[in-house]
Amino acid sequence: MKNFKLPDLGEGLPEAEIVEWHVKVGDTVAVDQVLVSVETAKAIVEVPSPQAGIIARLFGEAGDIIHTGEPLLAYEGEGEDGGTVVGELKKAEPGAREERFFVGAAPSSRRARANRATPGVRALAERLGVSLEQIKGSGPGGLVTNDDVHKHASHQKQLGDSEPLRGTRRTMAKNMALSHAQVVPVSIYEDVDIEGWKKGTDITMRLVRAIASACETAPAMNCWFDGDNLSRRLLDEVHVGIAVDTPDGLFVPVLRDVNHRSLKDLRKGLENLREAVATRKIPPGEMQGATITLSNFGTMTGQYANPIVTPPQVAIVGAGRIRPKVVPYKGEAAIRRILPLSLTFDHRAATGGEASRFLGALVEALGKP
Amino acid sequence: MNTPSGQTVTPPESRAVNNVTLVEAVNMALAWEMEHDENVVLLGEDIATNGGVFRATVGLKERFGYRRVMDTPLAENLIAGTAIGMATQGLRPVAEFQFMGFIYAGMEQMISHAARMRNRTRGRLHCPLVYRAPFGGGIHAPEHHSESTEALFAHVPGLRVVIPSSPQRAYGLLLAAIRNPDPVVFLEPKRIYRAVTQSVADDGEALRLDTCFTLREGEDVTLISWGASILETLQAADKLAEQGVSAEVIDVATISPLDRETLLCSVAKTGRAVIVHEACRNGGVGAEVAASIAEAAFLDLQAPVVRVTGYDTIMPYYRNEQAYLPQVDDIVEAVEQVIAL
Numbered sequence: 271m272k273n274f275k276l277p278d279l280g281e282g283l284p285e286a287e288i289v290e291w292h293v294k295v296g297d298t299v300a301v302d303q304v305l306v307s308v309e310t311a312k313a314i315v316e317v318p319s320p321q322a323g324i325i326a327r328l329f330g331e332a333g334d335i336i337h338t339g340e341p342l343l344a345y346e347g348e349g350e351d352g353g354t355v356v357g358e359l360k361k362a363e364p365g366a367r368e369e370r371f372f373v374g375a376a377p378s379s380r381r382a383r384a385n386r387a388t389p390g391v392r393a394l395a396e397r398l399g400v401s402l403e404q405i406k407g408s409g410p411g412g413l414v415t416n417d418d419v420h421k422h423a424s425h426q427k428q429l430g431d432s433e434p435l436r437g438t439r440r441t442m443a444k445n446m447a448l449s450h451a452q453v454v455p456v457s458i459y460e461d462v463d464i465e466g467w468k469k470g471t472d473i474t475m476r477l478v479r480a481i482a483s484a485c486e487t488a489p490a491m492n493c494w495f496d497g498d499n500l501s502r503r504l505l506d507e508v509h510v511g512i513a514v515d516t517p518d519g520l521f522v523p524v525l526r527d528v529n530h531r532s533l534k535d536l537r538k539g540l541e542n543l544r545e546a547v548a549t550r551k552i553p554p555g556e557m558q559g560a561t562i563t564l565s566n567f568g569t570m571t572g573q574y575a576n577p578i579v580t581p582p583q584v585a586i587v588g589a590g591r592i593r594p595k596v597v598p599y600k601g602e603a604a605i606r607r608i609l610p611l612s613l614t615f616d617h618r619a620a621t622g623g624e625a626s627r628f629l630g631a632l633v634e635a636l637g638k639p
Numbered sequence: 640m641n642t643p644s645g646q647t648v649t650p651p652e653s654r655a656v657n658n659v660t661l662v663e664a665v666n667m668a669l670a671w672e673m674e675h676d677e678n679v680v681l682l683g684e685d686i687a688t689n690g691g692v693f694r695a696t697v698g699l700k701e702r703f704g705y706r707r708v709m710d711t712p713l714a715e716n717l718i719a720g721t722a723i724g725m726a727t728q729g730l731r732p733v734a735e736f737q738f739m740g741f742i743y744a745g746m747e748q749m750i751s752h753a754a755r756m757r758n759r760t761r762g763r764l765h766c767p768l769v770y771r772a773p774f775g776g777g778i779h780a781p782e783h784h785s786e787s788t789e790a791l792f793a794h795v796p797g798l799r800v801v802i803p804s805s806p807q808r809a810y811g812l813l814l815a816a817i818r819n820p821d822p823v824v825f826l827e828p829k830r831i832y833r834a835v836t837q838s839v840a841d842d843g844e845a846l847r848l849d850t851c852f853t854l855r856e857g858e859d860v861t862l863i864s865w866g867a868s869i870l871e872t873l874q875a876a877d878k879l880a881e882q883g884v885s886a887e888v889i890d891v892a893t894i895s896p897l898d899r900e901t902l903l904c905s906v907a908k909t910g911r912a913v914i915v916h917e918a919c920r921n922g923g924v925g926a927e928v929a930a931s932i933a934e935a936a937f938l939d940l941q942a943p944v945v946r947v948t949g950y951d952t953i954m955p956y957y958r959n960e961q962a963y964l965p966q967v968d969d970i971v972e973a974v975e976q977v978i979a980l
Contacts, residue, residue: 353690353691353692353693353694353697354692354693354778355692356780356781356784357778357779357780357784357829358778358779359693359778359829359830359832359833359834360778360830360831360833360834361833361834362660362833362834362835362836363836367835367836367837367838368837368838369805369807369837369854371808371852371853371854371890372852372853372856373846373847373850373852374850374851374852374853374898374900374901375851375853375900375901375904375905376853376856376887376904376905378856378858378908379853379856379887379901379904379905379907379908380904381908382904382905382907382908382939383900383903383904383907383908385907386907386938386939387938388938389938413938
């Protein structure tokens, strides 16, 4: 219900007596329709309705005295009850507003705080054409000193300006530092004898398929791990991120659902991804959602590595350069083609045993002709 | 979960409730936490059957029962003290004082007991409780219903003093206050209880305590405020933008302990600070902010730190209350003064 209070009838009088109601409960009234006649000390006044509505209740009958400000009648519908025993609260205009704000300092403010210097040093930097943002202060509390500015200025004179990282290289720098800060990496290494492989075997395809099969043996390695909430998600499908080196930086396109697709289909998929990377036309979505990563640096040089695991993934496989090596074979020294493997995993998410079994399965799958 | 520093907070699409006022956001946060933590109980004058004078607790007695939403006698000392007893024995009470002007009777309990319970008992007992009170002027109320005496509490070690300035922050900060293991004085700026509506995500996500919020990024001057004055401060920033002055606006939010780092970062960038608060000037929290900037950011300053505040007098009645409260033009004038240097 929404109350209508007896208004000040314009004569500054404190009360009025109800003479006659012109409406009853249940009536539908229009704006300005006469509701009631009241008698004040001076005259009989007709009170009009301030709004359209249905009458829900009448307070008082003919002959009753109503004081100014007391409820006279009530309309049906939601009342506006703002509470308060004293005072008046300003009401908002309706309408949904969104608010955006930074928790703590704005990024631009943080940067500014990182470059503290006395006014004299600022003036010096300006004179020498040096930006304080590029200087790490050596004074107390990171204050940039005269010496710092001079040193930087002479460096700059000799070497020219440093090149700020952009795009992929910048992203790589950030992501690598982030994962390095979070992950607890452990690496293990093993060699595979691939002398039995047929000529022309597609190495990357073999590696991708072997990873998929090893994931079935050790599901803990094909997993997304959430270090903040200490939870993990074991995944059925294997999506292999394949590290691709380009002049612009590192790209990791994702070859999806490796364990359920035909070799031909996979090869075509990989070629498409490589092509898209080479022409810089790969959509961001094609580089997300990997469950495990392969770094096939063996196409260049290097045997073993400790590649960086990218959260939420748990493992990364490194494949080194295939080379002939003298190894024991059936009790004799023999020259065989050897593929060196590295496995780095996040020890927060998987045990050494799981990693070792994974590597074992990988070696077994790759060892077949 | 806390939001990492520097991240922009926006309400997600889902669970968003539209047209939420600050006082409704308080109600939403109380309801969420009572629903998810059976130890949360409410007590205060007229909060149960009546729903509170400002309707902050409306509907909660009906939903959670009178054992968890309790009407108390008109005795603030009792409200403050009972909450301490409840808190030390495992409950998480949220006690309402009807107006800040009535809180003083409870201060003996708040300062001499709640604030130092953890210290005094060498960590055996602690007080996870919230003291809520509407504060501030500008609603045509008498003087003892209009004061901003937050500095009294900011001076007391062991009390956290948190002041929301928007529905979104009221929701997130009240949840954080209830979940905090030590006493929080949660002061609600009643002048803006219903003055602004926002879309608020009712998802139980708390904001971080002990941090400022940067509401607006700017280059030329840092405007520092809290509570209802945030509204005038933002309007002043709009006006200044028309004059080509880019103002950063910071909502201090937790006035004790003060997040000095955020303030210093901003002043390092702008070199100028204007502090706006409704409370009287002498010994106000603005003085602490100004002193902190002078101590730690002197070398960054291009101009003296200036305060725009209420006056060192009793809050005037209705007719003169606008003369007492900092107005948009007062803030703009103060900025013009520091920009001129």
